[in-house]
Amino acid sequence: MAQIVPPPDFAKLCTLRLGGSMKRFYKTTDCGDLTTAVAAADRSHVELLMLGGGSNLVPPDAMFEGLVVQDARTNVSVVNDPMDWPSDVDLPKDFPNPAGFPPGTVLLRADAGVIWDRLVEYTVAQGLSGIEMLSGIPGTVGAAPVQNIGAYGGEIAGALLGVVAWDRQLNRVCYLSRATLGLGYRDSILKRSRASWGATGRWIVLEVDLILRRSDLSVPVAYGQLAGHLGVETGARVPLSQLRAAVLDLRRSKGMILDSADHDTWSVGSFFVNPVVALAAPVLARLTPEAPRWPVAGAGAVKLSAAWLIGNSGIEKGFALPGSRAAVSSKHVLALTNLGGATAAQIRELGNYVITQVNEHFGLTLVPEPVML
Missing domain, CATH: 3.30.43.10 (Uridine Diphospho-n-acetylenolpyruvylglucosamine Reductase, domain 2)
Known part of the structure; x- marks a missing residue:
């Protein structure tokens, strides 16, 4: 209705x-x-x-x-036997044969309007493993594959089967498999289509299909900071609820859990994506040895820390331009916050200032993550 x-x-x-x-x-x-x-x-x-x-x-x-x-649709359905997967949409040729899924596989379909973290909370409570490291990420299920959301060593790509979507060009419902979505770091064909379609791209996600495993233990912990917080080695598996609690603790400490009473959380989360640069990029010669960098498999590239670049370009936590109510978070330099009474123009101005500072120090241009109208 x-x-x-x-x-x-x-x-x-x-x-x-x-x-x-x-x-x-x-x-x-x-x-x-x-x-x-x-x-x-x-x-x-x-x-x-x-x-x-x-x-x-x-x-x-x-x-x-x-x-x-x-x-505002919020239905979630779980299929314990993959052979019973609904066939109300024509599936693409590259859709995997459910008969080949390993024992313990559970398929989950969620409407695009479901709050993402409520879905994660639900899967943890049901003993379904696969997206627990994505706890606390704001937004809805429909936006998750657009950005290929990720945090603490995981991405939705790791559990995504595909999406049911409305194709604005063909005016029909279609199914896009994980392979068709062209998922990359904070990227997908859904997001890339905005270049010609505007703030909302060609495809509108209606439902998201996930492949999960019935297990009380998490997927292997892949992120060093998370492993340290849990007191385990990377690669260890811990109870689902324990991993979720640890992720929420870390996100809260960085102001990444929205709190109406805390202006430091009035943000879009990470305002810039971590830049991915070629191994021969000049910027690498300008970095100190301790600058974080992570190899990008098969791409001849490395991913750099946008937070490190910002913090080492002279911008400190809490920084604000004179007279502005927009500020860098006092908890994490990657978030730009509304101190109360800020305007969108002030957020953009601060974002542009950060981009300029990083470019002057390192010769690299940061890319904002949010949609800007």
Whole structure:
């Protein structure tokens, strides 16, 4: 069922707690209503924004003249026998044969409107392993494959089977397998299609399919800081609830868990992606030996720490431009926060300042992670 309600301000729906008004807002719990609204907007050449949790968005200060659609569907289904996987959508040729899944495999389908961390909490409570290291990441399920969300040594790519999506170009529902999605570091074909389609790309995720394992133990701990917090070696497996609690502790210590009473958490999380550079890139010669870097398998490249680059370009935690209510988080330099009363323009100005400082020190241009309207 659709809800026609007075358009709210972005500030009420975005984790930055800022932004102007919307001209048109449509919230629905019906998939057919959603695709009908999207198709109508496209026919009328109305700019479209699919809004999930508002955790990866820097909205405009002025009124958004397009249509904002929010998917409020929250169904989650678990299939214990992969051979019973639903076939309501034509599956691609590269879809794996469920008969080949190992014993203990469980398939889970979640609507795009489900809050991501509630899904993780649910899987942990049900003894389903595979996404527990992604605890605490804000936003909705539908946004997860777009960004190929990841943290603490894991990505959704590791558990993703595919997505049911609305194809705005062909005006039909389709299935995109993990291989078709072209997942990379904070990247996918869904995200790349924004280059020609705008803030919302060609495909709108309707449902996400995950492959999980029935187990009380986590996947092997792959991130050193997380292993240290747990007091185990990397590669160890720990109870699901223990790993989830540790991840939430670490995220909270960095201001990465939204708290309405703590302005340090009024952010989009990590504002910049960690840059991936070629092994021959000049920037590597300008880094000190202790600068974090991680090899990118098969790419002849390394991933650098955006936080290290920012912190070593003269920008400290808590930094703010004169007269601005936007500031670098006092807990983590990778987050830009709203101290209360900040504008989107001030967030952008601070982001551009950080980019300039890093470029002047290291000759490298950081790329913002959130969508900027």
